[in-house]
Amino acid sequence: MASRRNQPPPDALSAQDSTPLPGAAPRATSYDVALKAGVSQSAVSRCFKPGASVSTRMRERVMRAARELGYTPNAIARSLITRRSNLIAIIISNLTNLYYPEVLSELTAQAGARGIRVLLFTLPTESEIDHVLEQVWQYRVDGVVSAARLSSEQVASFEKRGVPLIFYNRYLKDKPVNAVFCDQSDGARIMVQRLYGAGHRKFGIIAGPRDSVVGQERVKASTERLAELGVTDVPVIPGAYDYDSGVNGLHELTRRLHRPPQAVICANDVMAIGCMDAARYDLGLLVPKRISIVGFDGVGPSAWSSYRLTTLRQPVHRMAESAISMLMDRVQNPNLSPERRVFSGALIEGTSARLR
Amino acid sequence: MASRRNQPPPDALSAQDSTPLPGAAPRATSYDVALKAGVSQSAVSRCFKPGASVSTRMRERVMRAARELGYTPNAIARSLITRRSNLIAIIISNLTNLYYPEVLSELTAQAGARGIRVLLFTLPTESEIDHVLEQVWQYRVDGVVSAARLSSEQVASFEKRGVPLIFYNRYLKDKPVNAVFCDQSDGARIMVQRLYGAGHRKFGIIAGPRDSVVGQERVKASTERLAELGVTDVPVIPGAYDYDSGVNGLHELTRRLHRPPQAVICANDVMAIGCMDAARYDLGLLVPKRISIVGFDGVGPSAWSSYRLTTLRQPVHRMAESAISMLMDRVQNPNLSPERRVFSGALIEGTSARLR
């Protein structure tokens, strides 16, 4: 009754022993360990479950047998019966964004620290999302963190299946959802205020893609504050969060204003960097003497000497920690109501903008 | 006999109906679908297996029932019996490296295209590796791609368990292993040759961490070629592949040589970028007029106008594709012998070095 695979009934021997496939030694199971240790399979199982009631003698015998056989509990089988995979999915649109790798890194670290594994999904195209969700369902993940855009129908499918979902720097306007994000309205307003106070009057804005909630928010807060200060007709150029968008954005702004703006607010750092490079190398403008440029995020390169970007840094570490703990709370108790955790950015005063 | 969970024997009714947990509707199983469609569970299973023998009528009935119940096959249960998880692990030391996100992105894309999911493991510290491997074993992944260093004992444990392993830009010197990497010896030699030909005589090198095989290779090829050209006593400063290592490296080189070197070979782009910034902003040197700086990898920022780095770009896309296909070949046939696939870098002539 012990190892079924290793002790086939006599009449099945011939069929069993075929093709032993060199190197394909079947992995030891809890039955094998039980057999070797002369105990029951349940005992083996208990030995690997923290907090179970097992005598020291039993534990030692089992552990020794397990070690000798190179036994490792099968998380797949365990998941099947416990209905907990200890897996979460992280959905990220594109990793080339420079900001996301940091997020991903923090998220996996946080998950790992809690004994949770990460199933990574990246989106070649936004349209792939339904296909990705299909995979997510199949793997019965305990929860999902999404840094990608989801429609409200898609969000509804999470609810229907009872899979907790946390948005990272995204949310839905027409539906309450769990989200961790960085509210940069205040920061944006402060940056605008400082730029205005330093005498800038001709502004330009390079926005992020339309589906980026935080990007929209940054732009909205900026234009609003500018309007309050009496600065209107501020051109807003759409961008895609990448370097070229920053470069092209500045050229476009210059064209629209018939001269370079005095200050450019970019919806993220990478575009701000592109903008700085365009100002310096294409237009020959001194930064910040002739033009001030600010960004958002606080990614690594923004601190490089060539840029020393004035930016609003996101507390990625704390945000990631919050996202994972929020998610695991929902895994424990699926009935917790939707919650938004809002963080504030920190103004980093670089040298890419005159703020005084 | 159909849905066991949904049709409990009468005597168990009372116990079953407790705590329906609002929102925790149990996910439909193949039994449920079978019941609804009036067919057997096997039939349902076959309908979801591509290439199985199923009549059109049957398929339609089953699919309709599945749709109505929101059924999704349970990959966990499937893995248990097929002994294939369709999961691979990707082990990466740190994602903050700027080069790795690109690699990770390509690897997941390639895996996704083959219907394989990625379990991501990052290493907070090198010492965590054993702990990570423990997790890898538990999840019965079909294979592993490691961009992190592994000892030969660790590699041996892969063999013992029959889990295919592919190294990415790493390998073991004392043991044949599967590896995909970019041989940059030739490229390094060419870069050195060109730098020498352009008149540079005082060289400095900023190396990568000791455990980076490609880093060591880049340095070794460079120093060897320099020696052949009669340039000896080239100082080699150890670095950690990060921006600060580039900055400090140049300062250290300057100290050692009692003046800035004429040309600096950095073991990766990020250090080369740090080096350029240090040259310009700390030492006030014109690049490439007064100092030439070259790097390796061809990461995104190396192309930014502020740097326009002369570098040796790795064909990451092709390498990732190769790694995944090589891995899946081993999953199919575990007995394939170890293989190394070597790619060559492409010289990108930027403006950070005088090469003529």
Added chain:
DNA sequence: TTAGAAATTGCATTCGCAGTCACCTCCAAC
């Protein structure tokens, strides 16, 4: 029309482990 081949379908079993329940041992309290 019918034997025989081919295509479908269902039954029963299996994957590896966790949890339930019954049972057993040992010891303190009475």
Added chain:
DNA sequence: GTTGGAGGTGACTGCGAATGCAATTTCTAA
């Protein structure tokens, strides 16, 4: 010596799907 726990342990069942095999249906060809 009996009783009542508490702490351990093992037999057994089932998580959800895949699959070999046998039973059945459908199709093909004579």
